[in-house]
Amino acid sequence: xxxxxxxxxxxxxxxxxxxxxxxxxxxxxxxxxxxxxDIASATVGTCAGMISSGLKxxxxxxxxxxxSKEVVHFNHIACHIIMKNPILAPLLELxxxxxxxxxxxxxxxxxxxxxxxxxxxxxxxxSREIEPMLHPDIIASVYYEEFFIxxxxxxxxxxxxxxxxxxxxxxxxxxxxxxxxxxxxLEGIIFYNRVSGTTERVSTKLVINATGPWAHKIAxxxxxxxxxxxxxxxxxxxxxxxxxxxxxxKAIDGRWIYLFPHENTTLLGTTALDTWEDPDSLVASFDExxxxxxxxxxxxxxxxxxxxxxxxxxxxxxxxxxxxPEGKVTRGYRIIDHSETGxxxxxxxxxxxxxxMCRHMAEAVTDLVCKKLGKAxxxxxxxxxxxxxxxxxxxxxxxxxxxxSLHALERMRARRGxxxxxxxxxxxxxxxxxxxxxxxxxxxxxxxxxxIREEFPQTLNDLRRRLRLGTGPxxxxxxxxxxxxxxxxxxxxGGDDFLVDILDFRAERWKGIRQSMRGEQLAQEELTLxxxxxxxxxxxxxVDYDIKPWEEGF
Amino acid sequence: xxxxxxxxxxxxxxKKEMITPYHSDELTIVSSVSRCINCGLCINHCPVVAxxxxxxxxxxxxxxxxxxxxxxxxxxxxxxxxxxxxxxxxKEVCPKNVxxxxxxxxxxxxxxxxxxxxxxxxxxxxxxxxxxxxxxxEPWADxxxxxxxxxxxxEHLGLPFIPDIVKEKADVLFYPGCQAEERAQEVxxxxxxxxxxxxxxxxxxxxxxxxxxxxxLMGNEIKARELAKRLKNKxxxxxxxxxxxxxxxxxxxxxxxxxxxxxGIPTYHLLEFLAEEIGYARLTQALKGKRLSESVHISVHxxxxxxxxxxxxxxxxxxxxxxxxxxxKVTASEAHDSCCGGxxxxxxxxxxxxxxxxxxxxxxxxxxxxERLVTPCPLCTAQIESNLFKSGSSIEVDDLTVFxxxxxxxx
Numbered sequence: 001x002x003x004x005x006x007x008x009x010x011x012x013x014x015x016x017x018x019x020x021x022x023x024x025x026x027x028x029x030x031x032x033x034x035x036x037x038d039i040a041s042a043t044v045g046t047c048a049g050m051i052s053s054g055l056k057x058x059x060x061x062x063x064x065x066x067x068s069k070e071v072v073h074f075n076h077i078a079c080h081i082i083m084k085n086p087i088l089a090p091l092l093e094l095x096x097x098x099x100x101x102x103x104x105x106x107x108x109x110x111x112x113x114x115x116x117x118x119x120x121x122x123x124x125x126x127s128r129e130i131e132p133m134l135h136p137d138i139i140a141s142v143y144y145e146e147f148f149i150x151x152x153x154x155x156x157x158x159x160x161x162x163x164x165x166x167x168x169x170x171x172x173x174x175x176x177x178x179x180x181x182x183x184x185x186l187e188g189i190i191f192y193n194r195v196s197g198t199t200e201r202v203s204t205k206l207v208i209n210a211t212g213p214w215a216h217k218i219a220x221x222x223x224x225x226x227x228x229x230x231x232x233x234x235x236x237x238x239x240x241x242x243x244x245x246x247x248x249x250k251a252i253d254g255r256w257i258y259l260f261p262h263e264n265t266t267l268l269g270t271t272a273l274d275t276w277e278d279p280d281s282l283v284a285s286f287d288e289x290x291x292x293x294x295x296x297x298x299x300x301x302x303x304x305x306x307x308x309x310x311x312x313x314x315x316x317x318x319x320x321x322x323x324x325p326e327g328k329v330t331r332g333y334r335i336i337d338h339s340e341t342g343x344x345x346x347x348x349x350x351x352x353x354x355x356x357m358c359r360h361m362a363e364a365v366t367d368l369v370c371k372k373l374g375k376a377x378x379x380x381x382x383x384x385x386x387x388x389x390x391x392x393x394x395x396x397x398x399x400x401x402x403x404x405s406l407h408a409l410e411r412m413r414a415r416r417g418x419x420x421x422x423x424x425x426x427x428x429x430x431x432x433x434x435x436x437x438x439x440x441x442x443x444x445x446x447x448x449x450x451x452i453r454e455e456f457p458q459t460l461n462d463l464r465r466r467l468r469l470g471t472g473p474x475x476x477x478x479x480x481x482x483x484x485x486x487x488x489x490x491x492x493x494g495g496d497d498f499l500v501d502i503l504d505f506r507a508e509r510w511k512g513i514r515q516s517m518r519g520e521q522l523a524q525e526e527l528t529l530x531x532x533x534x535x536x537x538x539x540x541x542x543v544d545y546d547i548k549p550w551e552e553g554f
Numbered sequence: 555x556x557x558x559x560x561x562x563x564x565x566x567x568x569k570k571e572m573i574t575p576y577h578s579d580e581l582t583i584v585s586s587v588s589r590c591i592n593c594g595l596c597i598n599h600c601p602v603v604a605x606x607x608x609x610x611x612x613x614x615x616x617x618x619x620x621x622x623x624x625x626x627x628x629x630x631x632x633x634x635x636x637x638x639x640x641x642x643x644x645k646e647v648c649p650k651n652v653x654x655x656x657x658x659x660x661x662x663x664x665x666x667x668x669x670x671x672x673x674x675x676x677x678x679x680x681x682x683x684x685x686x687x688x689x690x691x692e693p694w695a696d697x698x699x700x701x702x703x704x705x706x707x708x709e710h711l712g713l714p715f716i717p718d719i720v721k722e723k724a725d726v727l728f729y730p731g732c733q734a735e736e737r738a739q740e741v742x743x744x745x746x747x748x749x750x751x752x753x754x755x756x757x758x759x760x761x762x763x764x765x766x767x768x769x770x771l772m773g774n775e776i777k778a779r780e781l782a783k784r785l786k787n788k789x790x791x792x793x794x795x796x797x798x799x800x801x802x803x804x805x806x807x808x809x810x811x812x813x814x815x816x817x818g819i820p821t822y823h824l825l826e827f828l829a830e831e832i833g834y835a836r837l838t839q840a841l842k843g844k845r846l847s848e849s850v851h852i853s854v855h856x857x858x859x860x861x862x863x864x865x866x867x868x869x870x871x872x873x874x875x876x877x878x879x880x881x882x883k884v885t886a887s888e889a890h891d892s893c894c895g896g897x898x899x900x901x902x903x904x905x906x907x908x909x910x911x912x913x914x915x916x917x918x919x920x921x922x923x924x925e926r927l928v929t930p931c932p933l934c935t936a937q938i939e940s941n942l943f944k945s946g947s948s949i950e951v952d953d954l955t956v957f958x959x960x961x962x963x964x965x
């Protein structure tokens with residue numbers, strides 16, 4: 001087998017694609033992952049990070065059982081990027097509880113294996129002690145616990161672990177065609193390298209199409225039809241943890257929505273709209289923001305006094321069940337072997353699925369791949385830990401040893417676990433790299449240099465996904481130039497590339513800010529505008545930059 | 555599980571996740587902090603940042619946009635959050651009125667609850683003293699020695715001794731604060747001299763107890779609430795109609811407590827009391843013919859707890875009153891309202907930081923050419939005095955109450 005011959009090529013660097021690449025590599029298959037953009041740059045990057053117990057899916061007991069099991073596995077292999085959220089579902093009327101009593105039983109049935117309690121009921125007084133922002137008229141609340149993972153780091157760690165097991169991961173490589181022989185057997189895959197601007201080809205026996213909302217488009221390249229139901233979900237992001245615990249509430253249309261503390265922000269979500277828009281330029285609409293605010297306002301009347309820093313929107317690639325509301329569509333996934341549904345041999349696609357299932361999906365498809373390739377290898381992705389999961393880290397001691405702020409190290413630990421030691425090693429030779437680059441999160445220069453060298457980012461946006469760079473209250477007002485200078489130095493970028501990358505990074509921030517800008521964020525944006533225009537003269541730069549769809553009108 | 559057991563269970567989970575729910579009276583603080591637009595004005599004005607640099611103390615902006623965002627991680631601010639002197643300069647210059655000093659207290663309270671191992675050891679010592687004695691300083695073991703020390707101070711200052719009075723239904727409770735009660739006894743005595751001179755119907759506490767500010771600053775919220783309650787009960791029992799203090803920290807804390815806990819009576823710094831209740835006419839009258847021959851060149855330091863945590867008007871009163879004293883020449887120091895470094899109990903664990911902060915004051919003070927510095931706070935007095943002494947300066951420091959009492963007594 002030469003360098004350009006693979007057992008399996010996985011398309012898509014989201015949670016599923018990286019999980020598949022990891023599983024294939026761990027089972028000894030020669031694996032290539034192709035991602036058109038960056039790891040976790042689309043659907044998974046816009047989710048709330050909940051590895052759900054599946055309590056909303058009490059109609060599908062098998063799926064609830066599977067979700068619960070997967071939570072146990074994640075806590076075993078990636079505990080360093082997981083946080084637990086206590087959650088209250090406050091009730092304003094008794095009928096709220098009665099209509100959904102099935103949740104209580106089905107959630108509680110699997111609680112023990114996740115080491116959480118069965119659902120509990122709390123008095124209004126206790127509820128308001130736990131969360132004083134709650135409406136004074138609540139009559140009770142239901143209490144439960146869920147786990148949340150950093151979705152960006154999960155995908156990154158799965159990709160890095162795949163590489164550790166021999167896989168090749170190529171970002172910015174967009175699949176543009178397949179080589180299919182006269183026997184309708186897939187033999188090769190053709191892709192466009194967006195960094196070098198060249199077209200490349202590799203041979204492969206199998207292709208796994210894990211491209212989420214683009215799955216039907218990839219199938220089309222092989223002339224295969226793939227039915228998929230695309231559904232838009234939007235989140236509003238608040239600047240900090242404004243609630244003590246997660247809050248779930250019935251929205252104005254009877255769906256469930258939530259307000260979840262996540263890392264050092266709070267996420268308000270989500271909406272569900274069938275969509276035919278381009279997932280690349282999708283933004284949250286005014287209606288979606290208002291729907292979320294009005295819905296949560298019924299139980300948290302002061303929510304509008306909190307600070308909205310941005311929105312994010314993504315597309316769920318649902319299983320194509322039509323003529324029923326989104327909430328009734330199965331949360332399971334389907335593996336479509338196109339040799340059975342169509343004619344192409346060697347192409348396998350996914351529809352459906354959830355973040356919590358990504359490892360399970362990978363296991364199932366890798367079983368199929370192994371069967372097709374006649375390889376006998378058992379799945380170990382649920383027993384072998386992801387990088388950094390090994391042990392507890394004594395952050396306080398490291399802070400003293402390395403002279404770096406305790407909080408910066410604790411945030412780094414939440415991203416890297418024990419792997420953070422590799423970052424800290426760099427500061428021995430370069431003490432100046434202890435400088436804080438992003439002051440909101442915070443991120444120090446050493447971690448940025450480490451990520452650039454070890455985690456293959458090409459742009460500032462890629463760095464954001466790896467480090468949370470520029471995701472705080474100021475939305476990259478102060479870190480962009482500093483980070484761009486470091487990236488340019490490490491990647492040897494020229495002046496124009498440097499500026500275009502800054503513009504791209506700003507555009508990506510603006511994509512989430514523009515729709516939700518109100519209140520204090522207006523003042524912040526004025527300051528940001530002043531910084532970039534009056535100080536940075538960014539509005540006067542004459543580089544070749546194409547305005548993004550969401551920037552039009554300015 | 556019934557509802558009560560359920561609540562207990564939830565509380566144990568919150569404890570494990572290191573979440574202390576924000577109380578309803580803390581929500582305004584949290585929402586104030588979320589107004590920060592990261593402009594950085596505060597960093598340029600923060601005396602601690604100026605003294606030790608952003609690498610060691612990342613400053614008020616970082617408290618707003620970084621350190622205060624995630625309660626489960628509050629423990630990880632322990633290497634920074636205790637370096638804030640609580641001077642309030644950041645809040646004063648902030649265009650969005652972000653309440654940094656209060657969020658600092660809120661975070662310290664969480665660390666005290668969840669990670670007492672990260673609370674500075676120096677705080678824990680004070681905490682033990684407060685728990686044992688209800689005072690921020692170890693009381694004198696020997697009462698007679700304490701009185702000897704008092705009398706020596708009075709003699710040195712040329713002040714008469716006015717015996718303590720404790721009675722119910724007096725008009726005014728004079729509350730000296732722990733520093734003047736146990737250490738700077740001359741301040742306590744001087745205030746009594748002044749109150750006596752103007753015929754004020756005053757009383758002291760039967761048994762002095764701390765106002766609770768030190769417990770709040772170190773994060774022992776439970777103890778702070780307990781001390782506040784104890785003090786309120788004592789005041790209610792005495793039935794006074796006003797509280798007067800000579801300590802800047804007590805002034806701001808008593809004012810806050812009176813409002814929060816519905817005391818229903820006003821609290822004053824002695825300077826306010828003199829200006830508003832005694833009046834400049836009576837002061838002028840009393841100053842007539844007293845030690846007029848002696849002229850003195852002074853500069854004045856503004857305590858943070860008065861100008862930023864209570865009101866800048868108190869120092870206007872101070873200047874008015876000083877202007878009434880014949881022979882007193884005041885030259886303003888460029889750093890007159892800059893933190894002395896003594897706030898936030900920083901000196902209890904990082905004396906080098908507290909001393910670095912005061913440096914700017916010392917330099918500006920030397921430039922005034924003044925022979926004496928006066929300030930209406932025994933804590934500022936102690937902090938500046940010891941640093942001037944160490945630097946070999948000849949400038950002497952007086953608590954303003956003592957300075958005033960000296961000018962008011964008969965020749």
